[in-house]
Amino acid sequence: MNSVEGLVNQIQGLSTTASDVLSLQNLLKQADDSLHAESTRLLPFLDQLDPSKHSLGYLYFLEACTAGPVTKEQAGSYVLMIARFITSCIAEQIRLAPDKFITVCKRFKDQVLLLEEPLRGVAPMLTAIRKLQSSSEHLTALHPEFLLLCLLSRCYKAGLSILEEDVFEVDQPRDLFLFCYYGGMISIGKKWFRKALELLHNVVTAPMSTVNAIAVEAFKKYILVSLIHHGQSPTNLPKYASSVAQRNLKNLCQPYIELANSYSNGKIADIETYVEANKDKFESDNNLGLVKQAVSSMYKRNIQRLTQTYLTLSLQDIANRVQLNSPKEAEMHVLQMIKDGEIYATINQKDGMVRFLEDPEQYKTCEMIEHIDSSIQRLMTLSKKLNGLDELMSCDPLYLLKAGRERQRFDFDDFDNVPQRFNI
Amino acid sequence: MDGIEGASNPMMEEMQANGTGGVDGSPLTSTSRRKNRPIVSGEPLDIEAYAGLYTGRTKIKRLMFIANHCDNPGMQLEALRMAYDEIKRGENTHLYREVVQKIDGRLGPNYAMDAAWCSTIERKAEQRKEKLESELNAYRTNLIKESIRMGYNDFGDFYYAHGALGDAFKSYVRTRDYCTTSKHIIQMCLNAILVSIEMVQFSNVTSYVSKAEQTPEALDPPTVAKLCCAAGLAHLEAKKYKLAARKFLEVGPELGNSYSEVIAPQDVATYGGLCALASFDRTELKNKVIDNINFRDFLELVPEVRELINDFYSSHYASCLEYLGNLKSNLMLDIHLYDLVETLYDQIRNKALIQYTLPFVSVDMRMMADAFKTSVVGLEKELEALITDNQIQARIDSHNKILYARHADQRNATFQRVLQTGNEFDQEVRAMLLRSSLLKYDYNIRALRKH
Numbered sequence: 001m002n003s004v005e006g007l008v009n010q011i012q013g014l015s016t017t018a019s020d021v022l023s024l025q026n027l028l029k030q031a032d033d034s035l036h037a038e039s040t041r042l043l044p045f046l047d048q049l050d051p052s053k054h055s056l057g058y059l060y061f062l063e064a065c066t067a068g069p070v071t072k073e074q075a076g077s078y079v080l081m082i083a084r085f086i087t088s089c090i091a092e093q094i095r096l097a098p099d100k101f102i103t104v105c106k107r108f109k110d111q112v113l114l115l116e117e118p119l120r121g122v123a124p125m126l127t128a129i130r131k132l133q134s135s136s137e138h139l140t141a142l143h144p145e146f147l148l149l150c151l152l153s154r155c156y157k158a159g160l161s162i163l164e165e166d167v168f169e170v171d172q173p174r175d176l177f178l179f180c181y182y183g184g185m186i187s188i189g190k191k192w193f194r195k196a197l198e199l200l201h202n203v204v205t206a207p208m209s210t211v212n213a214i215a216v217e218a219f220k221k222y223i224l225v226s227l228i229h230h231g232q233s234p235t236n237l238p239k240y241a242s243s244v245a246q247r248n249l250k251n252l253c254q255p256y257i258e259l260a261n262s263y264s265n266g267k268i269a270d271i272e273t274y275v276e277a278n279k280d281k282f283e284s285d286n287n288l289g290l291v292k293q294a295v296s297s298m299y300k301r302n303i304q305r306l307t308q309t310y311l312t313l314s315l316q317d318i319a320n321r322v323q324l325n326s327p328k329e330a331e332m333h334v335l336q337m338i339k340d341g342e343i344y345a346t347i348n349q350k351d352g353m354v355r356f357l358e359d360p361e362q363y364k365t366c367e368m369i370e371h372i373d374s375s376i377q378r379l380m381t382l383s384k385k386l387n388g389l390d391e392l393m394s395c396d397p398l399y400l401l402k403a404g405r406e407r408q409r410f411d412f413d414d415f416d417n418v419p420q421r422f423n424i
Numbered sequence: 425m426d427g428i429e430g431a432s433n434p435m436m437e438e439m440q441a442n443g444t445g446g447v448d449g450s451p452l453t454s455t456s457r458r459k460n461r462p463i464v465s466g467e468p469l470d471i472e473a474y475a476g477l478y479t480g481r482t483k484i485k486r487l488m489f490i491a492n493h494c495d496n497p498g499m500q501l502e503a504l505r506m507a508y509d510e511i512k513r514g515e516n517t518h519l520y521r522e523v524v525q526k527i528d529g530r531l532g533p534n535y536a537m538d539a540a541w542c543s544t545i546e547r548k549a550e551q552r553k554e555k556l557e558s559e560l561n562a563y564r565t566n567l568i569k570e571s572i573r574m575g576y577n578d579f580g581d582f583y584y585a586h587g588a589l590g591d592a593f594k595s596y597v598r599t600r601d602y603c604t605t606s607k608h609i610i611q612m613c614l615n616a617i618l619v620s621i622e623m624v625q626f627s628n629v630t631s632y633v634s635k636a637e638q639t640p641e642a643l644d645p646p647t648v649a650k651l652c653c654a655a656g657l658a659h660l661e662a663k664k665y666k667l668a669a670r671k672f673l674e675v676g677p678e679l680g681n682s683y684s685e686v687i688a689p690q691d692v693a694t695y696g697g698l699c700a701l702a703s704f705d706r707t708e709l710k711n712k713v714i715d716n717i718n719f720r721d722f723l724e725l726v727p728e729v730r731e732l733i734n735d736f737y738s739s740h741y742a743s744c745l746e747y748l749g750n751l752k753s754n755l756m757l758d759i760h761l762y763d764l765v766e767t768l769y770d771q772i773r774n775k776a777l778i779q780y781t782l783p784f785v786s787v788d789m790r791m792m793a794d795a796f797k798t799s800v801v802g803l804e805k806e807l808e809a810l811i812t813d814n815q816i817q818a819r820i821d822s823h824n825k826i827l828y829a830r831h832a833d834q835r836n837a838t839f840q841r842v843l844q845t846g847n848e849f850d851q852e853v854r855a856m857l858l859r860s861s862l863l864k865y866d867y868n869i870r871a872l873r874k875h
Contacts, residue, residue, distance in 0.1 A: 166854055167858060168854075168857050168858060168861055169861055170858070170861050170862055170865060171865075172865075173862055173865065173866070176858070176862065198851055198855070201855065202855055202858060202859075205855070205859070206858075206859060206862055207859060207862050207863050207866060240856075240859065305812070308811070308812070309808050309811045309812055309819065309820060310808075310819060310820045310821075310822055311819040311820060311821040311822075311828060312821050312822055312823040312824075313822045313823075314822060314823065317822060351823065353823050356819075358833075359836070361836070362836065363835070363836060363839040368839075371843075372839075372842070372843070375843065375846045375847075375850075376846075378850065379846055379849060379850060382849075382850060382853050382854070383853070385857070386853055386856075386857065389857065389860070
């Protein structure tokens with residue numbers, strides 16, 4: 001008890017200047033084990049510490065406190081405490097002990113789920129991410145946890161802000177996989193299929209030495225979303241995908257590959273029978289809804305193809321060519337597509353004719369010019385970043401060593417270990 | 425449209441009645457023209473005239489092919505009878521047995537199995553083979569190049585006459601090592617080509633044609649013509665219609681009947697004409713076919729093909745397609761063309777459709793359907809297929825049955841492509857930076873573990 005009290009005093013004393021905080025950190029590291037030993041009795045001490053000033057100390061105490069198994073009643077109080085801590089803590093202090101912070105937040109998530117109120121965790125987790133990130137391009141271990149909470153609470157919009165940011169620095173590959181997978185699922189939920197495709201593509205083509213379950217599930221969704229968005233499924237993974245993925249992913253997702261094949265044949269009856277036959281498999285993967293969306297996207301694609309060939313077409317003809325049952329159904333489909341902005345057409349109900357129009361976008365408005373301009377700016381920044389990275393890499397001594405070793409040797413001098421004449 | 429069709433009919437009648445030849449006015453008697461034009465539109469094939477164009481093994485093969493694929497039993501029996509007679513003049517007992525089986529006694533006792541003849545031929549063959557072998561061995565021990573070459577050549581001829589095509593080919597190829605002059609090489613190549621064509625192995629044909637063409641000194645015009653024909657046939661079998669057409673159009677008039685073991689000049693005209701029509705564009709068609717003086721002589725032999733090419737060029741599609749329809753049944757009996765007829769016809773028809781719509785901004789589909797002798801519904805389906813295939817730039821107004829030409833707006837298309845490319849670049853570079861960061865992490869972990 002004494003040591004704990006003493007620790008509390010020290011925390012209170014040493015939490016003001018940066019150098020003090022550093023020495024405090026050393027003390028805390030040494031005292032960590034003893035804190036864990038006394039975890040059950042630490043709760044009252046927390047009241048003596050102020051999270052907004054003594055963040056680091058509070059963090060250590062909190063981490064030790066919540067280390068053991070937690071009951072539902074305890075969970076309620078812990079959740080409040082951790083939420084308050086996250087909102088009021090000082091970012092610089094907690095960045096000194098990121099692992100502890102991450103552990104605390106993960107436990108927070110577990111408790112929130114235990115209470116079956118994921119919504120309570122969404123906002124605090126977002127704040128936690130912002131405080132932990134060193135920059136907006138940094139992917140922390142908390143990102144996937146946050147997205148998981150968003151998914152479970154169906155609060156998709158909150159996930160949007162995180163998804164819109166570009167990620168370039170990653171702590172742990174597993175975080176990235178989960179992040180992109182959950183991000184893909186959220187995007188599917190909001191019907192942002194292009195974003196979903198991008199995120200799932202990242203999972204599937206990420207470097208991996210063995211196939212992991214996340215990649216397999218992501219690949220299944222990737223096929224379905226490609227069908228919905230592009231009307232065709234990726235036949236082969238691009239060359240930069242890992243060889244492990246290229247060899248194995250297809251074998252593990254056989255029903256989906258066959259679904260994609262029957263989609264490309266274009267017969268709606270075939271694909272519907274296939275879906276019926278394999279309903280259980282799709283359902284066990286929780287993909288049945290997505291599969292149904294893929295099937296209905298087939299009608300859309302067929303109608304879109306008609307716009308390329310016809311100027312006007314009767315509803316009866318549309319129904320025949322797209323294999324719908326009646327002109328009424330065709331009318332409903334076309335109407336829905338016009339509303340969603342997927343085709344440009346007018347329906348003449350008197351004659352039962354649909355007239356297909358050209359895309360009215362003339363690329364002459366101010367908004368369009370601004371859009372193009374901002375795209376150019378964005379791409380130029382990206383390009384500069386790429387060049388910067390390339391320059392950095394070409395100065396890296398390890399790279400030079402390897403490149404030097406593998407270069408052609410025409411001269412005796414070339415056989416040295418370190419490249420003396422490095423010709424780029 | 426009606427006026428033109430009326431004009432072509434009296435021309436046809438005039439040709440048949442007066443016996444005058446084609447446009448050049450070269451005098452031909454009606455009987456000789458009969459011999460030169462066995463494929464007369466609409467009438468069943470005159471087998472005797474047709475068979476008269478060929479000699480050797482190809483004659484037998486063609487007759488048997490006609491017998492197998494013809495519906496008319498009279499023609500079948502006629503073909504089989506002629507095949508039987510031809511085989512009896514040769515030494516191929518294998519084919520003989522085949523033909524007798526096909527005849528099945530339907531032609532009477534004269535055309536039944538003559539076992540005595542078979543055994544005589546086979547015995548003679550054995551004797552001849554032994555003799556050739558001993559001669560060849562003698563030559564080989566004496567190491568006289570020319571004799572060895574002739575020995576192998578004789579072997580090749582022997583095997584060919586008896587239908588052992590693989591052995592014939594091998595023997596001919598073995599003369600290669602003993603060829604001293606370019607004439608020998610040409611002879612070897614021609615033999616090899618002949619056997620390869622009979623064996624339906626056209627890859628060998630192409631290689632031997634190129635080999636022969638590499639010895640220009642000994643190439644006289646008939647040989648050049650023969651090589652062009654062989655090359656054309658090889659391309660035809662490989663379904664490379666454009667190349668086949670070009671080769672057939674290069675065949676000079678010196679061919680005459682010198683290559684009757686393989687191909688007749690009528691065939692050169694038909695194959696060349698149809699392939700050109702299916703694959704050339706208008707300029708090439710005019711320059712290489714219509715204005716080609718050499719090829720005109722060949723086209724004289726098959727006036728229907730000449731007429732249909734002219735009709736196509738002058739946009740008289742109905743009569744062009746009518747000629748095609750009439751020729752079809754006889755072309756299906758040709759051993760090289762039968763499996764390609766459908767494809768060629770489809771291509772020609774598609775070209776006609778595309779050419780019809782090209783000059784117009786809007787086309788009334790009813791008039792077009794009349795011009796092509798089809799229904800509006802059928803025409804709509806065909807046009808839809810061509811539009812989807814991007815061969816016609818147009819849109820169909822299904823309500824009023826009008827086809828409107830549609831020219832893509834380049835400016836809009838460019839903007840769209842630009843924005844799309846920008847997005848793709850954006851996505852790919854970001855994904856690339858992400859992947860590189862993962863790889864760096866991986867590398868660092870491995871480096872840490874090593875230390």
